[in-house]
Amino acid sequence: MSCCGAPPDLEDVDAVSRLVTGKLAAFLRTLRDSGFAVGLAEGQDAAALMAAGYAERPGLLRSALKHLLAARKSDWDRFDGIFDAFWLGTRVRSRSITTGAAKAANSPSLKNLPSQQAEPRADAAAAMDQVPSIDGEDIDRSGEGRMEGASRADNLAEVDFRKLADPEQIELAHQAAAQLARAMRTRLTRRDRARRRGYRLDLRRTIHGNISHGGVPISLVKRQRKPKPLRLVVLLDASGSMSMYTGVFLRFIHGVLDEFREAEAFLFHTRLAQVSDAMKERDAGRALDRLSILAQGAGGGTRIGESLQTFNRWHAARVIHSRTCVMIVSDGYETGDAALLGREMAALGRRCRRIVWLNPMMGWQGYSPEARGIKAALPHVDLYAPANTLASLTALEPYLARL
């Protein structure tokens, strides 16, 4: 950026270049606010490009900066819009600064939102509870009092999550779910390591170590293959009919994913949202708050088929490989097209190693899979299990370990 030769009036040029640099810095700030990963080196290169004559032609500059500053498809698609708004908006200066300021003012309040949300969340959940209990009333009643194990003992492990009313109990159940998830995670990885023993010969180290034997490989150095982590993709139904379970499942999934490097999570109700980032938040409370915001706007039924279609179309290629287990947590009350759900399940089944469908309602005595969605999906599911109590969650472990 300081490549000007010996211009007549140094002060003037300095002033101009300072102006341009300042403007560029503001632009980079705008990009960072919009989630672009722009570092110092990129800023320097951008300045160098502007000095190298790209600045004279906006179209060229836009394209050049796009290549330099975008890092993924989503950046790539948004860049032109941001660039135009910033640089080409008429009387650029004032407008761009106001957008920048608005962004800056917005983002802290967005960040504050989750913590403010923490309290009202319970209310929101309660409000959501009432909605499904109207349309799913008869099912609710038929399940009541006949819960398997509920009468045996007042043991938390056996209590259906939706029966937990008292906040303390809920907190206990959440903690237990998180603990269980953690234990499962360590056991799963340990088992994996013990099972896969690679024994390829490491020739390089062997030769190096045996020079003193005249090159006769006496002491062999072997190589252990690093255990490849299994990947878990969770699709969680956050619709109204699931609201009694959503909380505890979020906690459980957060626990399982926490340190799993290879994990992705999605929420769906009428549409699909990727929530992996929120799930990987270390603090469970913060993660749940972020998620509860994403989960809101539910109601109006569950479009499992459409959500799966979105998943297959836009996310599957990236998040699924041959050692992936897809875990769907849903009651299977499909309000969309059940045939579509069947088709998309088939497509999903072809891609991944295994599909686990957890249905909390399955734990209710006398429940038979009559929901249209479940019927269409079942032929493609490898494991269909209840997940309404801590005990039933524990029962999943051996299955996941075999993956």
Add this chain to the structure above:
Amino acid sequence: MKSRDEIARALGDAGYIADGELAIAVALMQQLRRPLLLEGEAGVGKTEVAKALAAAHATELIRLQCYEGLDQSAALYEWNYQRQLLSIQAHRGPDADAVEDRIFSEKYLLERPLLAAIRRDTPPVLLIDEIDRADDEFEAFLLELLSDFQVSIPEFGTIKATSIPHVVLTSNGSRELSDALRRRCLYHYVDYPDVDREARIIMTRVGGVGASLALQMARMVEGIRKEELRKVPGVAETLDWAAALVGLAVKDLHDAPETVHETLMCLLKTQEDRRRVTREVSDRLLGKVA
């Protein structure tokens, strides 16, 4: 090669019809000395970019195909163990140090693509294909190599690059790449070509196709891409199909709807897609091709 038009022309001479933005990306690669990361669906011609770039620079193309479990010995260098063992046996002596010095010398070093790429006299084009298939660890290692352009071999010492290669990385998005790598690279998203460009690609690559036939083919393929398919045909498939039609001496798609439908197997690669595009569908699509 300086201006964007010159670059576009050079790539065109090498058989790659570039859009304007890609030419800018190539210009930036040279100016900023950054690697170029190409993302896009399978079959849009990402690898071809590197090949054309090598041809345009009149330099060598060194290709590293990534896969799960790719490690340094396959990507960077390896010792020639057989020769080392032979040498140890042949020169049996009391001095182990001398033996060690000898067997860990240049003579016993096998170059793999990455090492080869930084030791050429003229900068080659280094194509790191499908980087998303390699492990995170390899990606981190690659990042280091791409910023320092030097390699340290424990038994041998540090090898500095004699020339900085033009690096092109491609990714199909089967795994999310690290932010660090993305930031280091210039990014270009390769999309399916529009009708005009695809027609030009057909004319360049397949002999004996006139402008109007190429345009018809490109429009037909565009129509097929808009259908709900499991596997959307890429540019390579288009070229196969064009070659098939030329081989069958088709001069105008409207004259031979039967042949068009039968040769669609060049474009549709799954049973399901094949069944979905019935004769009615292909006739309808053909009807839209002016």
